[in-house]
Amino acid sequence: MTDLQKLAGIVDAAAHDARAIAQLSATAPFTLDEAYAIQRVSIDRRIARGERRVGVKMGFTSRAKAVQMGVHDVIWGRLTDGMLVDEGGTINLANYVHPRVEPEIAFLLKAPLEGRVTAMQALAAVESVACALEIIDSRYENFRFSLEDVVADNASSSGFVVGPWRPADTDLSNLGIVMSFDGRPVQIGSSAALLGHPLRSLVAAARMAAAAGERLEAGSIVMAGAATAAEPLRAGVYVEAEVQHLGRVAFSVLP
């Protein structure tokens, strides 16, 4: 077994068992390319257990997130159907290490996207757009990591909730975003915080996936990243995100 496979096994087991681990790079430093290889192998393990790839998530596409986590490079991770949380559904904190939630925008693709594409080409591949919530749950103790660590840990992906799909021609350039806990706003932002325009996040997703030999497939979902900082989840809370013109998306945490 190579070191990469061993490290992928460690991070996958931590996610599967909802157990915190020390940062992988603390004992065995690895490069960013190796971090993406660890991520791919860890996702392959989930696929081997019966999960299915459904898309891609982008990370650190807003300054709010980069500042909160101290990581300033855009990253990406892989989404599986096992991470999908039903809209209006309920999650149990027992299945997470120390989950946080953040408001996002999701794209559903009707055509594949690969490599270097323009924003117009990216838009032409979009079937519909939606407001979304991402549940991130770093497997590292205290939610602290280096760039390489967080990439190896599939960009902290844990769950995602997608709201009602809206037409692709919705103007996404500067939409107000409010995330509330029990009806009280906890984070407020704008879609313009995502690399200046959410479509730029989709463009980056196509380019970064191609660097790993992947293309964004028709029918897949791309999460554009959080426009605001993330908030820790707590038992019993009702979480809702509202994005101007895109509607609302919500879920609850079991008391």
Ligand code: OOG
């Ligand atoms: C890494 C994931 C970042 C986003 O939307 O920026 C991310 C983390 O914050 O733990 O999902």
Ligand code: MG
């Ligand atoms: Mg996110």
